[in-house]
Amino acid sequence: MTEPAIRVVGLGKSYATAAGDFPALKGVDLAIAAGEFVAIMGPSGSGKSTFMNLLGCLDTASCGDYFLTGRNVARLTGDELAAVRNQTIGFVFQGFNLLPRMSLEDNVALPLVYAGAERAARRAAARQQLARVGLADYAASLPSRISGGQQQRVAIARALVNSPRLLLADEPTGNLDSHTSEEIMRIFCDLNREGITVVLVTHENDIAAFAQRQVRFRDGLIVSDAPTPRTADAAC
Amino acid sequence: MLSAMLGEAWHAMGANRMRTALTMLGMVIGVGSVVLMMAIGQGAQYAVAQTISTMGSNLYIVISGSTSTGGVRSGGGGGPTLTVADAEAIATLDGVLNVAPVHQGTQQIVHGPNNWSSTVVGTTPPYLEARAWTITDGYPFGESDVRSATRVALIGQTAATNLFGAEDPLGQTIRIRQSPFLVIGVLGKKGQNLDGRDQDDTVIIPLTTAQRKVFGNPFPGAVRLIMVQANSPESMPAVETSVTALLRQRHRLRDGQDNDFFLRNLAAAADSAAETTRVMSVLLGAIASVSLLVGGIGIMNIMLVSVTERTREIGIRLAIGARRKDILSQFLLEALMISVAGCLIGLVLGLGGALLVNSLTNMAIVVSGAAVLVAFGVAAGIGIFFGYYPAHRAAALDPIEALRHQ
Ligand SMILES: Nc1ncnc2c1ncn2[C@@H]1O[C@H](COP(=O)(O)OP(=O)(O)OP(=O)(O)O)[C@@H](O)[C@H]1O
Ligand SMILES: [Mg+2]
Numbered sequence: 001m002t003e004p005a006i007r008v009v010g011l012g013k014s015y016a017t018a019a020g021d022f023p024a025l026k027g028v029d030l031a032i033a034a035g036e037f038v039a040i041m042g043p044s045g046s047g048k049s050t051f052m053n054l055l056g057c058l059d060t061a062s063c064g065d066y067f068l069t070g071r072n073v074a075r076l077t078g079d080e081l082a083a084v085r086n087q088t089i090g091f092v093f094q095g096f097n098l099l100p101r102m103s104l105e106d107n108v109a110l111p112l113v114y115a116g117a118e119r120a121a122r123r124a125a126a127r128q129q130l131a132r133v134g135l136a137d138y139a140a141s142l143p144s145r146i147s148g149g150q151q152q153r154v155a156i157a158r159a160l161v162n163s164p165r166l167l168l169a170d171e172p173t174g175n176l177d178s179h180t181s182e183e184i185m186r187i188f189c190d191l192n193r194e195g196i197t198v199v200l201v202t203h204e205n206d207i208a209a210f211a212q213r214q215v216r217f218r219d220g221l222i223v224s225d226a227p228t229p230r231t232a233d234a235a236c
Numbered sequence: 237m238l239s240a241m242l243g244e245a246w247h248a249m250g251a252n253r254m255r256t257a258l259t260m261l262g263m264v265i266g267v268g269s270v271v272l273m274m275a276i277g278q279g280a281q282y283a284v285a286q287t288i289s290t291m292g293s294n295l296y297i298v299i300s301g302s303t304s305t306g307g308v309r310s311g312g313g314g315g316p317t318l319t320v321a322d323a324e325a326i327a328t329l330d331g332v333l334n335v336a337p338v339h340q341g342t343q344q345i346v347h348g349p350n351n352w353s354s355t356v357v358g359t360t361p362p363y364l365e366a367r368a369w370t371i372t373d374g375y376p377f378g379e380s381d382v383r384s385a386t387r388v389a390l391i392g393q394t395a396a397t398n399l400f401g402a403e404d405p406l407g408q409t410i411r412i413r414q415s416p417f418l419v420i421g422v423l424g425k426k427g428q429n430l431d432g433r434d435q436d437d438t439v440i441i442p443l444t445t446a447q448r449k450v451f452g453n454p455f456p457g458a459v460r461l462i463m464v465q466a467n468s469p470e471s472m473p474a475v476e477t478s479v480t481a482l483l484r485q486r487h488r489l490r491d492g493q494d495n496d497f498f499l500r501n502l503a504a505a506a507d508s509a510a511e512t513t514r515v516m517s518v519l520l521g522a523i524a525s526v527s528l529l530v531g532g533i534g535i536m537n538i539m540l541v542s543v544t545e546r547t548r549e550i551g552i553r554l555a556i557g558a559r560r561k562d563i564l565s566q567f568l569l570e571a572l573m574i575s576v577a578g579c580l581i582g583l584v585l586g587l588g589g590a591l592l593v594n595s596l597t598n599m600a601i602v603v604s605g606a607a608v609l610v611a612f613g614v615a616a617g618i619g620i621f622f623g624y625y626p627a628h629r630a631a632a633l634d635p636i637e638a639l640r641h642q
Contacts, residue, residue: 079559
């Protein structure tokens with residue numbers, strides 16, 4: 001069997017709080033194969049974001065191991081982690097997280113700056129990604145000039161600009177209405193069809209229905225892990 | 237990469253123009269004042285050096301005091317104690333290059349309808365050599381003029397201008413105390429002396445003529461001062477000792493009796509004047525540097541504010557793959573751009589200020605390339621030094637903590 005895109009073993013995370021260490025993630029085992037589309041679900045406070053931040057190499061685990069395409073993330077240096085965030089993973093946030101003073105094109109091109117790409121290459125790639133999410137005409141606009149759904153599409157374009165193999169999204173539709181949410185989900189579906197592994201957190205069943213597999217968290221543990229029942233016609 | 241970062245730093249500076257401008261103002265004032273103060277300080281040093289070079293080198297003046305014994309003044313009303321014979325005796329000492337007895341005073345000088353008050357110096361030919369004073373027009377008087385007390389005069393530039401205007405003074409007659417003097421030479425320009433007196437407002441005549449026709453010396457053969465030039469800076473201490481010994485012997489002063497003359501080392505006076513201006517120049521620079529320091533602290537302050545304000549931005553950048561050194565160089569570059577831009581503006585304003593001071597006050601101004609380079613280097617150093625701590629704080633942020641900010 002080939003090495004899964006993501007494999008976590010006994011992954012745990014505790015936060016230091018005033019009342020002592022709070023275990024937000026209590027030892028999670030999970031493997032996600034390359035090309036899968038997984039929805040992470042569960043009640044508020046169950047540790048979904050904590051888990052995603054660990055997957056995205058934005059935070060470090062308190063215990064357990066995380067293998068990203070076979071590499072133990074805990075062994076990576078700061079610069080190697082930066083390279084992983086830059087090249088291997090695309091991360092989409094609930095709050096879009098675009099840089100407000102930069103044009104959409106510059107926002108999308110920013111990961112390429114850290115990848116060391118030339119200006120012309122950055123421009124071309126950013127424009128291509130913007131076109132892919134249907135925003136080619138807005139390249140020079142500022143984020144504040146466009147709608148939330150459009151901003152999320154720009155954020156996806158930015159996540160994709162370095163052609164990552166893995167796309168992580170923490171409630172990407174949490175701030176959007178249902179129609180816009182569906183547009184965003186269509187993009188994720190398309191990307192997944194192109195072979196990108198997609199892991200996204202959501203509270204909503206009809207969003208989760210787009211995924212092939214649904215993993216449920218409760219109190220820092222995985223309580224269920226099952227394929228999406230093939231009934232809804234909303235699925236990809 | 238660098239061009240992208242420069243562009244971003246430029247953007248960040250432009251995002252808060254007022255704040256950037258005010259931060260820069262600190263550097264502008266700092267660099268501007270350093271450049272201005274150094275220009276003024278070095279100008280003063282230059283002016284003093286110029287003055288010293290006109291004075292003549294390795295000079296002593298021996299000034300006559302009054303004879304006194306145990307605090308009681310003796311000798312008819314305290315006449316001059318030095319004589320022309322003393323001067324002649326000093327001239328025979330080792331290490332002595334030139335000796336000139338001098339009798340000088342201020343006199344009203346008349347030419348036709350014009351009259352002008354100048355310093356009249358009665359002396360002997362070695363005076364001009366000792367003072368390294370050139371004759372631009374005509375010729376100097378000689379020993380024979382001194383011997384026969386001829387009525388000839390060398391005229392300084394200021395006196396000449398005031399008495400003759402555009403006329404050529406050479407061959408003309410001037411009157412000092414009713415006596416007519418033939419102008420045989422025009423003295424080269426010297427400018428001010430260390431005391432600020434105009435050295436060109438001078439008329440030089442033979443000593444004997446001065447004593448007989450102008451000052452009416454009641455003590456024949458006596459002079460108020462003698463100028464002594466040593467042949468090198470090294471021989472000055474020896475000359476000082478031997479002149480003192482000679483004069484004490486000639487004046488029959490017993491051991492324990494005070495000198496009846498003063499020996500003044502003009503080189504030492506020049507050195508102390510040079511030292512004074514040097515200290516002043518350093519002091520001005522130091523005071524100005526404090527404002528540069530304050531400017532640097534201003535940069536640090538604003539960069540810290542900026543890092544705090546942009547914590548979320550830093551989190552986003554880290555999340556999409558910025559390395560710590562990318563964040564560090566981003567903020568360092570911003571600090572550097574502010575300080576270097578402030579430095580450039582400060583340089584221009586400082587130089588402008590120096591020119592303005594020069595044109596308004598006639599004060600000498602010297603702007604050396606070294607001073608400009610130093611100001612520039614210091615500004616860049618300040619940008620890096622005071623920018624490093626905030627930049628380091630930015631680079632040390634934890635991605636997820638930074639993203640959670642606000
Ligand atoms: N930085 C932190 N410090 C302390 N406790 C934290 C921190 N971040 C999260 N927690 C706690 O850890 C638990 C899990 O949080 P997490 O954000 O992972 O939940 P979640 O499943 O994403 O919830 P939601 O659906 O509301 O986003 C919560 O009880 C939360 O209060
Ligand atoms: Mg969450």
